[in-house]
Amino acid sequence: xxxxxxxxxxxxxxxxxxxxxxxxxxxxxxxxxxxxxxxxxxxxxxxxxxxxxxxxxxxxxxxxxxxxxxxxxxxxxxxxxxxxxxxxxxxxxxxxxxxxxxxxxxxxxxxxxxxxxxxxxxxxxxxxxxxxxxxxxxxxxxxxxxxxxxxxxxxxxxxxxxxxxxxxxxxxxxxxxxxxxxxxxxxxxxxxxxxxxxxxxxxxxxxxxxxxxxxxxxxxxxxxxxxxxxxxxxxxxxxxxxxxxxxxxxxxxxxxxxxxxxxxxxxxxxxxxxxxxxxxxxxxxxx
Numbered sequence: 001x002x003x004x005x006x007x008x009x010x011x012x013x014x015x016x017x018x019x020x021x022x023x024x025x026x027x028x029x030x031x032x033x034x035x036x037x038x039x040x041x042x043x044x045x046x047x048x049x050x051x052x053x054x055x056x057x058x059x060x061x062x063x064x065x066x067x068x069x070x071x072x073x074x075x076x077x078x079x080x081x082x083x084x085x086x087x088x089x090x091x092x093x094x095x096x097x098x099x100x101x102x103x104x105x106x107x108x109x110x111x112x113x114x115x116x117x118x119x120x121x122x123x124x125x126x127x128x129x130x131x132x133x134x135x136x137x138x139x140x141x142x143x144x145x146x147x148x149x150x151x152x153x154x155x156x157x158x159x160x161x162x163x164x165x166x167x168x169x170x171x172x173x174x175x176x177x178x179x180x181x182x183x184x185x186x187x188x189x190x191x192x193x194x195x196x197x198x199x200x201x202x203x204x205x206x207x208x209x210x211x212x213x214x215x216x217x218x219x220x221x222x223x224x225x226x227x228x229x230x231x232x233x234x235x236x237x238x239x240x241x242x243x244x245x246x247x248x249x250x251x252x253x254x255x256x257x258x259x260x261x262x263x264x265x266x267x268x269x270x271x272x273x274x275x276x277x278x279x280x281x282x283x284x285x286x287x
Contacts, residue, residue, distance in 0.1 A: 053251025072110035
């Protein structure tokens with residue numbers, strides 16, 4: 001790929017499977033031959049790092065006051081000076097390699113106050129563009145083909161920064177009336193950001209997640225989402241699978257299961273199909 005594919009997983013609601021979708025799509029993109037970086041801005045709990053089994057090690061670094069620089073440092077006024085002093089190690093110190101062919105910049109407890117810190121910046125364009133500048137000036141030169149952001153499950157300065165930087169949004173949704181309202185609100189919010197700041201942000205994919213097609217209600221809402229969002233819908237829905245939850249609790253994705261259940265196999269196949277669709281939609285090519 002000549003340009004880095006950027007994507008942010010976001011919807012203004014918790015519990016829709018954003019982190020799980022980020023992790024599995026990241027691994028699926030890597031399987032297509034892309035060099036993938038995942039970045040966790042979703043909160044200090046470090047769920048993305050836990051998904052790949054690297055949180056305990058990083059937590060020790062945090063406890064030892066050795067997790068600096070970290071993902072919050074790049075939003076600071078001093079980041080350019082810090083990066084100049086650290087040189088090539090500036091971004092390298094942020095990145096953790098995983099066992100599933102994706103790199104990760106994990107969450108940090110500093111995310112707890114980042115929203116308020118960003119709120120003190122009067123210039124909204126500067127406030128929301130900082131993370132975009134970090135990706136453009138410091139991360140992309142490292143040669144990543146795809147950067148996938150896991151954003152908070154609420155609308156705040158951090159999520160706006162991630163949306164600004166990514167330009168393309170993945171919205172994982174469960175099949176229900178509240179989720180339909182949130183997806184519609186997301187689309188309206190993105191249009192408002194585009195108008196207010198003269199930037200490009202588009203809803204790249206609505207991803208039906210944790211779908212149980214044995215229920216009539218889920219099937220009804222799946223059909224309604226397809227009717228409302230058309231080609232923006234993911235080509236394959238992600239079925240509910242206890243195996244996925246078990247895998248994540250064990251510190252890996254369902255792709256790393258040695259004996260996956262049928263629903264886990266279906267989910268992995270769906271993530272693969274959707275990763276291929278994202279590459280096409282965002283103008284990339286697999287390697």
